[in-house]
Amino acid sequence: MANELVVKFLDSIIDSLDIPESYYRRAADRHRSLGEWLCRRESKVAVFQPHVTPQGSFRYGTVTRPLNAEGEYDLDNVVTLTLPKTQMTQKDLKTLFGEEIRAYAEAHQMLSPLEEMNRCWRLHYSDEITFHLDTLPCVAEEESVIAAIIGLGVPRELARLAVAITDKRHPHYPLISANWLSSNPRGFARWFEERTRSYALPRLRQLVEARLFSSVEDVPTYEWKTPLQRSIQLLKRHRDVMFQENPELAPISMILTNLATHSYNGESDIFTAVTGIVDRMPSFIRAGRPRVPNPADPAEDYADKWSEDPQLEQNFWSWHMQAKADLARLPDLLRGDRLSTSVRQMFRLDLTQEQLRQFQLAPISMRSVSHAAPAIAITGAPKPWGNE
């Protein structure tokens, strides 16, 4: 068990990064509402029995507040349609689905235009919480592909969730073809939940005892709040702050979530959990491709961009090194006089007076400004020079 105060301190930091539970409920409502729309009688895709699965941080319970007030929350879902890949082109499916999403946006008076991304459609909600929803149309993968994934060692219950997705950049995008990109976001989510559930059980039982839920199966993943989920929130925030000027260079959330989930060993306090996760993360990055495989489809590489753009890998390692150094400093920070400055630097959070009173150990009189500065005895030094 780590120093109790550090644990309380980190818990308090993560509480302030967390979003109100009502946001999660709101997100769930949006998925449900979209699902109902797609299944209504006039819907052009109703015949394909659309099935909406929430994805991403709102599903895993790893959302953190955006850095600034204008920041949007990303909501993701996967809409699985039942039809053979060769029944229509990727393009036709994307377009047909897009028409329904556009009609949904109009029916709900959304003002911003619907955006077409390479693989999904993006809807901008504009009420008091700014969300955008990326909705990914796909078809259930055929048995031969699922068998191949099982052949790579993936359990059937994960492999069977694989889907074929449309991608505007795919050479067969406008053609009738069985050659579609394969992906398994639903399998990843299932894997994440399977790995996490056992650690959540004590809390699940508490919630049921408190009569907030009728059974442990009813508690949504975002309510689990395991040290793994909270560690991911903390690490994502640290990443957001470090890359606030250059978000395009930042390691993507899926890489952090994937590696953290592999690295978590069930530690019960947040400090031991997150330091252990950060220490072990590198051992789950493979030397060859796929560098960071989806456990539910090892051919899918979350770090596929690293090979095209080595800077992205370098930035992952820089982030990792900085996160490791920052976590290692936390116990000392509580004893020093720089707690609030450092927390602002690491997490861009302003500590409240109450937090400072609670966590800053050294009494004001004991602190000295230069206390942290290393003392250097200079013996022989280069003479400064300059070009002409």
Add this chain to the structure above:
Amino acid sequence: MRASALQKWGIEELLRKYPYLRLQPAKGHEMIIAGSLEFSAQTRGQELISDRYEISISVPPDYPRVIPLVRETAMRIPRAFHKLDSGHLCLGSPTRLQLILAEASSLISFVERCVIPYLYGYSIVESGGVLPFGELSHGARGLREDLASIISMDDDLVLLGFVRLLAMKKRKANKLPCPCGTGMRVGRCHNRKLNTLREKLGRRWFSSLLRGSR
């Protein structure tokens, strides 16, 4: 640049010891470490100085073969002090800096042996003192001065002779007469000094000096 490079260069130790220096997102191939460098430093016969500078260190991928570039970012040090045309701090002659990195290649030792002494010197100058370790003339003259002090020879021709020997293979150089004028062959005269320098910096470094590309 992978995890191994970060480890080899001792970045983690640097970040721990100087926590207000932080890794920055990399846009090019260099690794950028920037923030406040706080130190308390002292040298013999001088006062203890505690100070803080805002700096940015750009570490090239082929560090320590290539020396990092350092910038002072709060515009406290004027251009007229020792700076390169690019605005980077001119911490010392390239040969001197290479020698220091050849002895200890971690970034901590670069910061403590090259960057902090420079900033410490500026703090003294800023408060009206003189540079504690002296300074080199600008341009080629400064390079020659520093080489003269590294080799401990002041005559131009002798110095040139030594640099030529340093650019040669040890076996070949040792058979030649020593440029210092004793009449002995190098192998029986200044060989130890030359061998150490050649081992630390490599022959190529000295042949590039001869070509004038440094």
